[in-house]
Amino acid sequence: MAQGCCRFEWLQRRVDNHAVFATEVLLSTLALDGEPVLQASVRDITERKRLEDEVRQLAFYDPLTHMPNRRLFHDRLGQTLSRARRNQSRMALLVIDLDKFKPVNDDYGHEAGDWLLQAVARRIESCLRASDTAARVGGDEFLVLLPDVQKSQDALAVAEKIRAELEREFVTPSELQLHASSSIGIAIYPDDANTEQDLLRLGDRAMYRAKNLGGHLVEQCVLSSAAELGDDISNAGQSVLRLSWKEAFACGQPVIDDEHRELFRLGNVLLGKRVTRTQEPGQFEAAFDTLLTHVVQHFAHEESILAAHAYEHLAEHAQIHRSLVAQALELRQRSSEQDGVSVGDLVDFLVTDVVARHMLGEDRKFASLFEPVKRPHDRAA
Missing domain, CATH: 3.30.70.270 (Reverse transcriptase/Diguanylate cyclase domain)
Incomplete structure (x- = not known):
């Protein structure tokens, strides 16, 4: 340092009790009797650091x-x-x-x-x-x-x-x-x-x-509106087959209908990821895991709601759920082991049989539970 000054912070340790404390060190040059001299001043800034820590703690x-x-x-x-x-x-x-x-x-x-x-x-x-x-x-x-x-x-x-x-x-x-x-x-x-x-x-x-x-x-x-679904579906890639939700598919129970819409959305995402699976295998696996997780979660919610409405065929319906999930897991295992099951077979089963056919077939059987009861004066004369 030819001339000027330098300021920095330094941790010091006391000799008597070995406590560590913060200091600010200022180094400056000056001339003394024509000779260059380095002057150092040290200041204890422990209290300042404590206050700075308090301010940071309050802020964040x-x-x-x-x-x-x-x-x-x-x-x-x-x-x-x-x-x-x-x-x-x-x-x-x-x-x-x-x-x-x-x-x-x-x-x-x-x-x-x-x-x-x-x-x-x-x-x-x-x-x-x-x-x-x-x-x-x-x-x-x-x-x-x-x-x-x-x-x-x-x-x-x-x-x-x-x-x-x-x-x-x-x-x-x-x-x-x-x-x-x-x-x-x-x-x-x-x-x-x-x-x-x-x-x-x-x-x-x-x-x-x-x-x-x-x-x-x-x-x-759960994404439910068309505007919210747009970006996710458009990013899924081009697919030969698409699932199309229609309001006629609704059963009238808000939770079940929202989850059915989400199953359609996730099914379309998986169909899109199948097209780009070779280039992006990780995204395909993620889309499969997401759909299967939602299927399992939806089945549990649906069974809970049906139980609350005393659905007489609940035991049979729950058994169908368990069978579908078991088949999906078995097909995935066989596909990963290349045991005669292609990725296309796996996706078709999960999207077509589990999502579309089950929802439009078995699930229609309980729709009457959620239909509004008509009063006598509501009926046509």
Whole structure:
């Protein structure tokens, strides 16, 4: 350093108790009796660093749970989404909302509610990898970011693990027993959405869908409108066969009809990915996994709804569901082992037999359960 000055920060260690503290070092040159001299000044900046950390904590972290707040989460979401686009990988967003938090505040006070939120935060974090991010973004709402998800079942498994953890009883230091289940929505890039806004919107919608089904559930997002389906289908590639949804297919039960529409959409995506399977085998496998996961989840929801309506043929219907899933899994195994089953046979079975024929055949048998009951004056004279 011929002339001028240099300023930098340095960690020092005390000789007496070996404590580490931050300092600011200023090096400057000057002339003393015509000779160049290097002068150094050292200043303890421990207090300044402490205040900077406090400001950063307030700006980016929730003061109650010490989790990242909404601002930091959105920053990480943007970074993770950009990396997923570059690497052509998948990522998942979980939206978590507690089902029974308000009664805790009402019955036991805000101190118990705050303790519960802190305990919930720790349990959520215990289910995640070091590379994942969990944030508290509202009163009893949490978001989880899962980068580098290999298949949709991986995100579903993490969500189910969190749901099970939050179902367990919470016991405060004063032996107060608290209970809080959760509703969790899942949205996956690029399967469900391509932007931060759409991932958050669809994940939020899936979470409310879980709440409307009674809570204590994990739901994957369901796209229902033609506008929302457009981009996903157009990106699927060109396919010889397309499934076309018609309102005449609706049975009148909103949850079942929404999931049937989603089955059609995912079936079309898989048909498109079959065309480009040689060039993009990973995307084909992802599309297959997504459709099969939705089929299994839909069958469970449908059986639950039919049970609530005392459907007399429920046992037979559930057995058909199990048989279809078992056949799909067997065909996939044989296809991977090249045991006389082509990829085309596998896709045709899943899309044609499981989605289209089952829905338009077996599922029509229970449609009368959801038809509005006509009153005498509604009938034609």
